[in-house]
Structure formats: C-alpha cells, structure tokens
Amino acid sequence: MERNTMSVESYNDFQALPEGCIATALSLTSPKDACRLSVVNPTFRSAAESDAVWERFLPPDYRDIILRSVDGYDSVLAKFRSKKELYFHLCDNPIIIDGGNKSFSLDKGTGKKCFMLAARDLLIVWGDTPEYWRWIPYPESRFPEVAELLxxxxxEIRGKINTSMLSSGTTYAAYLVFTSKSGIYGFEYQPAEATVGISGQDGVKRTVCLDPDGEQRHRYQIVPRRIFFNHRLAHIYRRRGDLASERITEYPKVRADKWMEVGLGEFYVDGEQNLDMEISLTETKGGNWKNGVVIQGIEIRPKAE
Amino acid sequence: MSSSTELTEKKVFLLKSLDGVIFEVEESVAVQLEVIRELIEGDCARPFISLYNVTSEILALVIEYCKHHAETCSGGTSATIADEDLKTFDNEFMNVDENILLELCSAADYLDIKSLFELTCRTLASLIKDRTIIEVRKMFNVENDFSVVEEKAVRKEFAWAFK
Structure with missing residues (x-):
C-alpha cells in the first residue's frame, strides 16, 4: 500500500484564503476598489500592493507607449520600484510621447488610457500665418509649445485619434484645454461648433462657448446680441432644428491644473474597432475677429461615470 | 463507452479528501488538476493521492467541475457550442454559498486548476466590488488586525478611493 500512496502537502492554514487568491480577486476589480479594500486587513493590504495586481491594472500595451516617451523607456521605468508606483506616477504625471506631440496618462480610478493631443498635433487653419496664430513656449504647458490666437x-481646429490607441469598452470624452493671457474676445456673439465623429463621416455636433464668462452671461441673459431674430425667422430655424441655441451649450470649466477645458463631444470605443475619430471646433459663421485663446491641446479621457 | 474492456480500460486515480472520503476519477479528469498532471508527467503519480487541504464537500464540487470541462472539451461538439455550454455551466456552478465559493477558490489555487481559479476569483471580485469594508471582513471571516495608526495611514493613502 505504501508504494501506491502519496499526498499533496498543504502549504498553509486551511481556514484562511491565500493571499494569492485575494490578489487575483482584487486584480479583477478596479484600481479604485483595490485601494479601498486595502483597509480590510493587512493581508488585503499586502495583496493590493503586489505587482501582479498592478500589472493587470496597467493597460496591456503600456510598455509600447512608454517606448514612445521623449525621456526614453529606461529613464521612465528606472524611477519605479513597483508596478503600483508606476501606475500612480502615470496617473498624476502625464508622460510626453511622439516627439512632444502627445501626452499619455492613466485615469486613476479605472486605469484607462488618456491622451492629450498637443496644439502642434492639431490641424489649425491659418496656424502657420504669424499674423493670425503664434507658437510660443508656455511654462504652464506640459508641451514645448502652445498656439496663441492673435x-x-x-x-477652425481639428484633431485625430485612432480608437486602437484607447481602452476598449469605454465612453471617451474630448475636451479643448485652453487658457488666455488677457481675455478671450470675439466668441461672445456667436457660439463655436464642436463635432466628434468617425473621420470622413458626419459627426455629432455640439454648441460650445469659449468665453470664460459665457455661462454667467447666459444665465442672466446678458448675451450680447448682434443679430436680431424676429419671431418668424426664429420659428423657421427652430423647425429646421439647426438653431444653435436649441442644443445644450457647453461652457468652460477650470481644471485642477488651472487650465480651462470645454467638452467637445463623446464617443464609445469598442474592442474590435480601428477607426480614426476626428474632433473639430469651428467658429466661422460670425465673420468677426476673434483672439486671445491659448491652446494647449485636446484631451481625450474616459467620461466620468 | 465500449464494452470491450482491454482496449478501453481507463486509468483511474483515487483522491482522498481531508475528511477521508475517497473519490475515484478517470485520468482525463485528474489531469485537470495541475498538481496531479505534473505528477503524472514526472511519472511519479501513485494511484492513491491524499489531498489534505480539501474537504469531501469541496472535492466533490471540484470533481464535478473538472468532469464537465473534460467531457465538454473532448466531445464532438464544435468549439462555439462547447464554449456556450461551459459558460452556462460555469454560471450555474458559481451559484453557491459564499463560504463554499471561498473554499472552492482556495482549492482551485491549491490543486492548481487555472480555469476554476480564474472563475472563482472573478466571482469573488464581483461580490466584493460594491461591498463596504465591514461587509468584506465578515464575508472573508477576517479580523481587522491593523493597529489604529496603521489603519489611519492606509485610509489616508487611499483617501481618493473612498470618495
């Protein structure tokens, strides 16, 4: 009987769930949940620190993206002792990639990918004419240059991003990130129009106000009116459904980094897709002169749940 | 099953649970337990194997799981139908008491059954995702053995995750 008998030895106390099980379960929640559940007890805390967990929270292609960093792959990775440290660094400190044309960061709660297309990565109509637009270094910008509207x-500005760069199963929102040195002028008469959609197709349109005081002006009905609509004309426009004021207007908000941002639109990224999404912002109807906007770029990040 | 015995005689293993119950399983089922597959490949498996970490209640479930997976994968059905069938089976299989789920997870880890381990961890993840800290402690039957200072430090580090 002895020769035919064997046992698979136990390796820990039968009662407790091994830390490896807890770590795997945590890695299948979300970064936010894993951090919150660290408070359960020291085993959970230790499991939630493990590289195995954070490797799963980092995007599958994070190494390829870091390879595109202007600081170099090794110098980015060398700074971190653990995957968790790397994760949080990428949440709070966007890395500059693609020769300074884009930045990459992570959404802290979900680990989903965020990008900002630098002004230099955008198509800006008249951008190369020094009387109209000026390219200047700007200390508060993450990129070497910003575009100042003279x-x-x-x-008209346009940006493009391929959905294969983004996290799948996610609704993304695009924002213009901008500021001004001494006021933004010329946008108070006519709202701008943002469009987000698959490149070459009709996108979803949105009315956007770039005037930082726009929301207050609107609330107290002190929008300066240049064009007078009589009732009949307004009625016709309303029937055609393209009167700009019929849509919800997006107003600028101040970001944590002190820049302003305004939502340009949203799109859903499916796992299978490989599509060029185009994001545009135009104000070409007013015909008046506009100036004062300083553009850092267009940020594309998961829509807050 | 053929009745001609000589050719189709299958190799069987006897698995003994912590509480002494003996289960007879065919090789195709036994190899789903990575610990046993390694023993077989290393040519050091014995027909009688004691599993000290698994009770008979859990081992019966584990064997049921492995049997179903072994049969579905070896059957003549197409891959997509087999996939669908396993998905339905897995969903129903996970419809168990939380204590059983924890023990299944622990057993899958100990016996090294990758698919069952992933399945139980995924189910655990969905259960703990929206629970409070106190509920999770209760579910896992663990004490809060942090000192007051330690717990405060962890809460401070992850204050953003509680918003």
Missing amino acids: DVCWF
Whole structure:
C-alpha cells in the first residue's frame, strides 16, 4: 500500500484564503476598489500592493507607449520600484510621447488610457500665418509649445485619434484645454461648433462657448446680441432644428491644473474597432475677429461615470 | 463507452479528501488538476493521492467541475457550442454559498486548476466590488488586525478611493 500512496502537502492554514487568491480577486476589480479594500486587513493590504495586481491594472500595451516617451523607456521605468508606483506616477504625471506631440496618462480610478493631443498635433487653419496664430513656449504647458490666437475670423481646429490607441469598452470624452493671457474676445456673439465623429463621416455636433464668462452671461441673459431674430425667422430655424441655441451649450470649466477645458463631444470605443475619430471646433459663421485663446491641446479621457 | 474492456480500460486515480472520503476519477479528469498532471508527467503519480487541504464537500464540487470541462472539451461538439455550454455551466456552478465559493477558490489555487481559479476569483471580485469594508471582513471571516495608526495611514493613502 505504501508504494501506491502519496499526498499533496498543504502549504498553509486551511481556514484562511491565500493571499494569492485575494490578489487575483482584487486584480479583477478596479484600481479604485483595490485601494479601498486595502483597509480590510493587512493581508488585503499586502495583496493590493503586489505587482501582479498592478500589472493587470496597467493597460496591456503600456510598455509600447512608454517606448514612445521623449525621456526614453529606461529613464521612465528606472524611477519605479513597483508596478503600483508606476501606475500612480502615470496617473498624476502625464508622460510626453511622439516627439512632444502627445501626452499619455492613466485615469486613476479605472486605469484607462488618456491622451492629450498637443496644439502642434492639431490641424489649425491659418496656424502657420504669424499674423493670425503664434507658437510660443508656455511654462504652464506640459508641451514645448502652445498656439496663441492673435486674430482670425475663420477659427477652425481639428484633431485625430485612432480608437486602437484607447481602452476598449469605454465612453471617451474630448475636451479643448485652453487658457488666455488677457481675455478671450470675439466668441461672445456667436457660439463655436464642436463635432466628434468617425473621420470622413458626419459627426455629432455640439454648441460650445469659449468665453470664460459665457455661462454667467447666459444665465442672466446678458448675451450680447448682434443679430436680431424676429419671431418668424426664429420659428423657421427652430423647425429646421439647426438653431444653435436649441442644443445644450457647453461652457468652460477650470481644471485642477488651472487650465480651462470645454467638452467637445463623446464617443464609445469598442474592442474590435480601428477607426480614426476626428474632433473639430469651428467658429466661422460670425465673420468677426476673434483672439486671445491659448491652446494647449485636446484631451481625450474616459467620461466620468 | 465500449464494452470491450482491454482496449478501453481507463486509468483511474483515487483522491482522498481531508475528511477521508475517497473519490475515484478517470485520468482525463485528474489531469485537470495541475498538481496531479505534473505528477503524472514526472511519472511519479501513485494511484492513491491524499489531498489534505480539501474537504469531501469541496472535492466533490471540484470533481464535478473538472468532469464537465473534460467531457465538454473532448466531445464532438464544435468549439462555439462547447464554449456556450461551459459558460452556462460555469454560471450555474458559481451559484453557491459564499463560504463554499471561498473554499472552492482556495482549492482551485491549491490543486492548481487555472480555469476554476480564474472563475472563482472573478466571482469573488464581483461580490466584493460594491461591498463596504465591514461587509468584506465578515464575508472573508477576517479580523481587522491593523493597529489604529496603521489603519489611519492606509485610509489616508487611499483617501481618493473612498470618495
């Protein structure tokens, strides 16, 4: 009988769930849940620290993205002793990639990918004409240069991102990130129009106000009116459904980094997709001169739940 | 099953649970337990194996799981139908008491059954995701053995996650 008998030895106390099980379960929740559940007890805390957990929370292609960093792959990775440290660094400190044209960061609660397309990565109509737009270094910007609007009548900027760069199963929102040195002028008469959609197709349109005081002006009905609509005309426009004021207007908000942002639109990223999404912002109807906007870029990040 | 015995005689293993119950399983089922597959491959498996970490209640469930997976995978059904079938089976299989789920997870880890381990961890994850700290402590039957200072430090580090 002895020869035919064997046992698989136990390796820990039968009662307790091994830390490896807890770590795997935590890695299947979300970064936010794993951090919250660290408070359960020291085993949970220790499990929630493990590289196995944070490797799963980091995007599958994070190494490829870090390879595109202007600081170099090794110098980014060398700074961190653990995957958790790397994760939180990427949440709070966007890394500059693609030769300074984009930044990459993570959404802290979910680990989903966020990008900002630098002004230099955007198509800005008249952007190369020094009387209209000026390219300047700006200390508060994460990128080497920002685009300062000196004066245009035709305001048009476009950015593109391929959905394969983004996290799947996620609704993303795009924001113009901007500021001003001494006020933004010329946008108070006519709202701008944002469009987000698959490149080459009709996108979803949105009315956008770039005037930082726009929301207050609107609330107290002190929007300066240049064009007078009589009732009949307004009625016709309303029937056609393209009167700008019929849509919800997006107003700028101040970000944690002191820049302003305004929502341009949203789109859903499916796992299978490989589509170019185009995001545009135009104000070409007013015909008046506009100036004062300083553009850092267009940020694309998961829509807050 | 053929009745011609010589050719189809299957190799069987006897698995003994912590509480002494003996289960007879065919090799195709036994190899789903990575610990046993390794023993077989290393040619050091004995027909009688004691599993000290698993009670008979849990081992019966584990064997049921492995049997179903072994049969579905070896059957003549197409991959998509087999996939669907396993998904339905797995969903029903996870419809167990939380204590049983914890023990199944622990057993899958100990016996090294990758698919069952992933399945139980996924189910655990969905259960703990929306629970409070106190509820999770109760579910896992663990004490809060942090000191007051330690717990305060952890809560401070992850204050953002409680918002």
